[in-house]
Amino acid sequence: MYRLAAVVAEAGMLRDRVAGTGHGVVAVLGCGMAMAPVGEALFEELAGPARGGPFSARMPPPFAKVMAEWSGHGPLAFVQASFHGGDGYQAATVWRDGTPAWGPVFDDRFDGPRERWPINAALAQLGVQPSGRTYPWDPDLPVDLFDEVGLGLERDVTDWLAYGRAGLTPAHIEARAQEAERRDAERALARIRPDLDGQAIMSLLGIPPGPLVGAAMRHLRQLHVAHGPLPREEAEAALRAWARGQGIDVNPAGPAGGAPPA
Numbered sequence: 001m002y003r004l005a006a007v008v009a010e011a012g013m014l015r016d017r018v019a020g021t022g023h024g025v026v027a028v029l030g031c032g033m034a035m036a037p038v039g040e041a042l043f044e045e046l047a048g049p050a051r052g053g054p055f056s057a058r059m060p061p062p063f064a065k066v067m068a069e070w071s072g073h074g075p076l077a078f079v080q081a082s083f084h085g086g087d088g089y090q091a092a093t094v095w096r097d098g099t100p101a102w103g104p105v106f107d108d109r110f111d112g113p114r115e116r117w118p119i120n121a122a123l124a125q126l127g128v129q130p131s132g133r134t135y136p137w138d139p140d141l142p143v144d145l146f147d148e149v150g151l152g153l154e155r156d157v158t159d160w161l162a163y164g165r166a167g168l169t170p171a172h173i174e175a176r177a178q179e180a181e182r183r184d185a186e187r188a189l190a191r192i193r194p195d196l197d198g199q200a201i202m203s204l205l206g207i208p209p210g211p212l213v214g215a216a217m218r219h220l221r222q223l224h225v226a227h228g229p230l231p232r233e234e235a236e237a238a239l240r241a242w243a244r245g246q247g248i249d250v251n252p253a254g255p256a257g258g259a260p261p262a
Contacts, residue, residue: 002083003156005043005054006035007067008126008149009076017070021045027164029149031128037160038078054157055080059093059104071095077122079151092122101125120145194220195235204236205243205250216242 007014011026011034018024023041026034036042038054047063059078070076075096082088090110093103102125105118114120123145133143146152150170154160194217201216202209219242223230230238240250 001085001155002081002088002152003055004079004081004151004160005038005157006160007038007070007076007078008033008035008123009070010034010074010126013074014076017073025161025164027160028167028169029151030170031149033123033126033128033149035151035160035164037157037164039157039161055082057091057106064100067093067095068098068100071101072098075101075126077119077126079119079122081119090118092118094122094125114144117144117146119151123149189218189221189225192221192224195224195230195232196220196239201239204239205248207248212246212248215246 006027008029009017011028011032014034014036015026018026018036021042023039023045024036025042026036028034038046040053043054043063046066047060052058052060067076067078075094077092077094080089080091087108089106089108091104091106093105094101103118103122105121107118110117115124128145128149130142130145131148133148135141135143153170154163196204196217198209198213198217201207201213201220205212205216207213216239220235220239223235223238243250
């Protein structure tokens with residue numbers, strides 16, 4: 001499920017506008033943008049006792065008046081999105097110089113080009129430019145502006161409010177995701193049985209129990225991930241090559257410090 005109602009604008013301008021509210025929170029996005037998530041409290045503060053809430057299809061005149069006033073200091077967009085199980089809609093309106101400049105645009109079919117989807121198109125109206133990056137799962141699909149600024153980092157207005165109050169940024173979220181991926185990779189690696197056990201490694205390299213044995217086992221696990229299970233002879237040869245790179249004097253024909261096996 002994904003639900004968003006927010007004012008999006010240049011970060012500095014939006015902070016100045018939100019500073020005059022009692023319930024506004026600024027959440028930092030990418031590309032120099034920021035958003036003010038519009039929950040029930042901020043919506044009522046700006047729109048008064050209007051019916052429908054921040055996801056209303058018809059924008060109350062008091063809310064539109066505030067958007068127009070704020071846009072006198074720089075262009076802004078009010079964006080809405082609601083999805084559940086793959087079905088939903090986007091809507092967006094852009095104000096500039098105190099007046100509606102684009103929209104409102106609504107789409108619940110998404111059968112046109114991605115750059116014309118309401119939120120992508122609104123971000124383009126605000127001057128956001130594509131980076132030229134593509135999605136990892138499809139090198140031919142350019143990252144759209146929705147993802148360029150990071151609007152997919154949280155899933156609903158409540159999460160965005162928490163994100164803003166915590167002072168997070170897309171860089172924090174990316175670092176958090178990378179750390180989670182690193183931990184998952186380490187756990188997956190630890191579950192792999194290396195092609196040589198600790199005793200065989202110590203015998204082959206002539207080293208005592210300790211961290212170096214663990215490092216050798218990690219190297220063998222990485223080889224297992226990259227190449228699959230190795231025959232014992234190949235595993236031993238690969239481990240000797242690794243050990244030499246660690247400065248360990250290894251007998252190329254047998255255990256370090258000993259004669260080649262008969």
